[in-house]
Amino acid sequence: MDNYGWLSILPPIIAIVLALRTKQVYIALLFGIWFSWIIINDWNFLTGTLSAIEGMVNVFKSEGNTRTIMFSALVGALLLFIQYSKGVEGFINQLNKVIAYFEKKQTGYSRVIVQLLALLTGILLFVETSISSLTVGTLYRPVFDKLKIPREKLAYIADSSSAPSSILIPFNAWGAFIMGLLVTQGLENPFGLMLSSIAYNFYPILAIAIVVIVIVSKKDIGPMAKAEKRTRETGKLLNDNSKPMLSSEVTSLAPKEGIKAKAYNMIIPLVTMVFMMPINLVYTGWGNVTDAVSTSDHIFKAIGQGSGSSSVLYAVLTAILVAMVLYRSQKIMKTKEMIDLVLKGISELMPLALLMLLAFAIGDACNELGTGKFVAEWSKDWLSPEFLPAIIFVISSFIAFSTGTSWGTFAIMMAIAIPMAEVHQAPITLVIAATLGGGIFGDHCSPISDTSIISSMSSASDHIDHVNTQLPYALIGGIATIILYLILGFAL
Template identity: 75%
Template sequence: MEYGFLSVIPPIVAIILALKTKQVYIALLFGIWFSWLIVEGWNPLAGTLAMIEGMVNVFQSKGNTRTIMFSALVGALLIFIQYSRGVEGFINIINRKLVKLEEKKSGYSRVVVQVLATFTGLLLFVETSISSLTVGTLYRPIFDKLGIPREKLAYIADSSSAPSSILIPFNAWGAFIMGLLLTQGIEQPFSVMIASIKYNFYPLLAIVIVFIVVLTKKDFGPMKKAEKRTKETGALMNPNSKPMVSDAVTSFPPKEGIEAKAYNMIVPLLVMVFMMPVNLIYTGWGAVENASSLLNHASQAIGKGSGSSSVLYAVITALLVAMIMYFIQGIMKPKEAVTLTLKGISELMPLALLMLLAFAIGDACKVLDTGNYVANITQSWLSPELLPAIVFIVSSFIAFSTGTSWGTFAIMLAISIPMANMHGSDITIIVAATLGGGIFGDHCSPISDTSIISSMASASDHIDHVKTQLPYALIGGTVTVFMYLIIGFFG
C-alpha cells in the first residue's frame, strides 16, 4: 500500500514534539504510534497494539538486540573502572605531569595544559559523558591556577568529547549507528560507517579548530573577551555568571581504602578497543573468498564482520578482564561484581531505551516507505550535488532544536539513506553528512546534554559556554557546508 504524504507525517510530528517538549523519548514514542495509526487505517486500538508489537519486533533483529545489550554493558564497564579507582589513578598521573609544568614559564604551561586537556577528551572516546566530566573536573584546578577562563575549559571538554566518539566509533555511538544502518537495509554497516569517517568533516574540523585556537593563542568573539577579562581582572567568569557545578567525575563512589591505579581503567578500555577489530575479523572470516594472502583475508574479513557481534563480544571480554584484575587485587568479590553490573546497566537504560525507540521508528518509517516518498518528491528539484549539504543543514537544525544528536540520527538516517539511493548519491557521504550535522547542531544547542555536562564539570556558566563556543562551531559548520557543496559539484 502507498501512503503518500501521510508517510512523512510521523517523523514531522516527532520533530515538532521534540522541539516543543524537549523530550526526545516522548517525541519518538508518539511518532512510532502515529506511524502505526496510519498503517492500521486510523484505528486507535489497532494502532496502539501494532506500536507495541513493533517495539517487540525490534528484538527480532539479532543486530538490534546485540546493540542494545552492548549499550547496557558499557554502563557496567564504566561503573567498574570508577569503583576500582582507575579513573582517579589516571587523573593522578596527569596531575603529576601538570605539577612539572609549574616550573615552566606561564605561557608555555597554558598551551601545554590546554593541549593535554584536549588529548584527554579525545582519548576517552568510549563515552561522551565520562569524557566531558573527566576533562572538566580534572583540569579545572590547574586552569584556574593558570588564569584560563572557565569558558575555555568547557569549550575544550565539549569539543573533544562527541567528535572523538563519532570518529572513533568503537563505543555505544558506533553500535547505535550500525544498528540504524542495518535497519535501513545496509548489509555491511560497519564498512559503511568506517568509510564515512573521511567525509565527516564537522567533527574533524571541530578538533582541528580547538588545536588551532590553543596553539596560536588567537581567540575571537566572546572567547577573546573572556580571555581578556581573566588576564586583566583575574576573574574566571563574568560578574553575573551562575556556574553549573559538579564536583564528582563519576556518578558512583569509588571503593574506599584501596590505591588508585591508572591501569585499572586503561587495561579494560584497551581490551575493549583491541577486541573489536579482532572480533570483526573472527565474525567475517568465513565470508571471505579468494583472498590472496592471510593479511588480505583479514582485511576483507573486517569489512564483512558483524559490527553488533564484535562490540558485544568486546565489552563482555573487557568486563571479564576487569573482573579478574579486580578479584586478584582484592578490590571486589563476586557479589560486588554482580551488584555493580546491575547498577551500571541501570544507569545506561535510558540510552538502551532511546535505541529501542530509534530502531522502532526506523522500522515504522520503512513500513510507510517514508524515505522513498521523500526521495521521489525531491527527485525533480533536488540535485544529487546539493543533497549532502542539505542533509547536513537539516540534521543540524533538528539537533540544535532538540538538543540530541542521537535522536537526530534516528530520524534523519531513515530519510537520508533512501534519498541517497534514489538520487544516486554516495551513501557514505550522506551518512557522514547526517552524523556530522547531528554533532554540529548539538554543539550549538543550549539544551544539549553534552554541553550541559561540559558546563557542569567545568563549573562554567552554561549560557556563557554556549556563547563562547558558538563562533568556533559556526566556522566549522560553514566550512563543512562548502566542503559538501564542493564534493557534490566537483566530486
C-alpha cells in the same frame, strides 16, 4: 505503499521539535513512534496505539538492536568497576601531574591541554564510535569537572571526535560497510573510491578542526558560551534544571577505601575493550569470506563481513571479565562484591537502554513510513550536475537528522546518489563524500542519534543541553561544507 508522502516526515520532525522544546526526550520519542503508527494504520487510534506498542517490542527482533541495548546497559557495570577500584582516581592523579606541569608554564593553559588530549583520544579510538565517545567521556569527566569545564563541552568533544574520525580513518566497520554499499552499486575499485572520497569529505574534517579552534582560541558561541560562563562564575557543571544522562550513582560512586589508586586499573579494562573490537570483527566475519587471496586480504575482508553490534558487545563483556580477574588478583573485590556491582551498574544505565530502544523504534517506524525514500525520490527530478554534491549533502543531512542514523542514511542515499552522479556525469568521489558527510552532519544535529546519546551518557550531561550547545558549531561546519560543494560542483 513505498512511502506516505509528506506525512512520512511529520513524526520525526514533531519528535525532534518536541525534544528540543520540552527537553522531555522520552515523551518526544514516544509521541513520534505513536504518531507514526497512527498514520500507518490510516488514523485508527486504537489499532495505531497497539501497533506502536508492538513496534517497540519488535525492536528486539533485530539481533543487532538487542546487542546494542545490552551493550548500553553493561557499560554501567564497567564504569562502576573502574570507579570503585580507584582506577579513575589513579588516572586523574597522572593527569594532574600533566596539569601541574603546564600550570607552571602558563596559568590556565592546562584547560587547553586536557581538552586537546580528550580530542586526540577520541580520534585515536576510530575503530568504533560508541567506544570512542564512551571512553572520552568516562576518562576525562573527572578532570573536566576539576578544571571547571562544563559537561556540555566534554559531550561536544566526545561526539565530534567519534564519528568524524571513524569516517576519515575507515579501517573499521564503517569502512567495511561503505565498501559494501559501493560494491552493491557495481563500482570498480570500491576501496580506492572510498579512500579518494576522504579528501572531499569536508564536514568531518571541519568538525574536528572547529573543535581544535574552539579549544585553542578559548572562544565559544551561543549556548556553549553561556555554559562556559556558568561554570566559571558559579562552578555549576550543569544547568539548574538539567538531568544528566548518567545516574549520580555511577558518576559519583565512592571508591573503595583502603586500596591504592592505580591508573592501570582503569586503563587495562578500557584498552581491552578497544583492542577487542577489531579482533571481534575479524572473528565474526572470518567464516563469511570466500574470495580472499592472502591472509591480510582475508583479515581485511573479514572486518568488512563482521558484525559491529556483536563486536561491541563482546568487547565490553571481555573488558568486564578482564576487570574482574584484575581486581580479584589484587584482592580489591570479592566475587559477590563484583556481581553486585555488575547488577547495580546495569540498573543505573537502564534509562540509557530505554532511550536506545525508543531511538530504534522510531527508526523502524520511519522505515515503515518510507521517510528516507520519500525525500530521496522527491529530489530526483530537479537536481542538476553543478548543484548535485551540495544538494546530496543537504538531503543526506535531513534524512540523518530525521532518523538519527548515519548508516541508514548511507544505505538509502548511496543507491540514489551514485546512479544520479553517473547520469549527470558528476564527479563520483565528490558525490560519495557528500553522501557520507551529510550523514555525519545530520546525525550530529539530531537529538535521537545513538552517538549523541552515548556522548551525553558518558559525559553525564543533559542530552538536550548537549544537542543545543553542539548545534551552532555543527551548523557552521555544515554551511561551510555546502559552500565548498557548490564551488567544486561548478569548478570540476
